[in-house]
Amino acid sequence: MALQQNGIGSKQNGDTSSHRPSTNGNGEIQHDRAEGFTFTSEPTLEDIRRMQTEFTEERNWSQFHKPRNLLLALVGEVGELAELFQWRGEVQEGLPDWTEPQREHLAQELSDVLIYLVELAEKCHVDLPQAVLRKMALNRLKYPTDKVHGSAKKYTEYKD
Numbered sequence: 161m162a163l164q165q166n167g168i169g170s171k172q173n174g175d176t177s178s179h180r181p182s183t184n185g186n187g188e189i190q191h192d193r194a195e196g197f198t199f200t201s202e203p204t205l206e207d208i209r210r211m212q213t214e215f216t217e218e219r220n221w222s223q224f225h226k227p228r229n230l231l232l233a234l235v236g237e238v239g240e241l242a243e244l245f246q247w248r249g250e251v252q253e254g255l256p257d258w259t260e261p262q263r264e265h266l267a268q269e270l271s272d273v274l275i276y277l278v279e280l281a282e283k284c285h286v287d288l289p290q291a292v293l294r295k296m297a298l299n300r301l302k303y304p305t306d307k308v309h310g311s312a313k314k315y316t317e318y319k320d
């Protein structure tokens with residue numbers, strides 16, 4: 161697995177040949193769609209699950225990493241993430257006013273959230289990548305483009 165550094169706001173390493181999965185209108189994964197900011201393709205969620213399992217097993221911490229504890233840890237990290245935005249007002253996409261140390265701190269807090277989320281899903285036996293595909297399909301059904309285009313209302317507020 162090739163782990164690459166990809167700082168917040170960077171533009172994907174200039175690697176135009178890498179796969180960039182996205183979904184079409186039917187939820188099928190497509191590749192190589194032109195976008196502004198994209199992620200590198202690795203590590204996958206399964207890679208992250210496996211690396212975190214190694215990390216906890218090496219420390220004999222599996223005994224503590226039960227679903228409820230993982231949920232509390234996840235919520236704690238979401239709180240730390242929120243603190244970075246607290247009292248700043250709205251920020252622009254790409255965080256142009258943030259310093260490099262602030263961006264790195266943000267990258268770390270986002271990573272903590274993802275790591276605990278992936279481990280919580282694992283311990284609950286939820287296959288997270290597949291669950292995301294199913295949920296996005298549901299979201300598309302709930303929010304048909306012709307009905308909601310340009311509106312941020314919740315689906316319960318739309319009249320048929």
Ligand SMILES: Nc1ccn([C@H]2C[C@H](O)[C@@H](COP(=O)(O)OP(=O)(O)OP(=O)(O)O)O2)c(=O)n1
Nearest residue numbers: 212215216221224237240269271272273275276
């Ligand atoms: N019992 C633990 C402790 C840590 N971690 C891992 C997962 C997170 O990615 C990160 C969390 O570490 P900390 O609890 O030290 O939290 P922070 O890294 O956010 O440090 P701080 O709270 O000082 O900001 O380390 C873990 O899996 N299990």
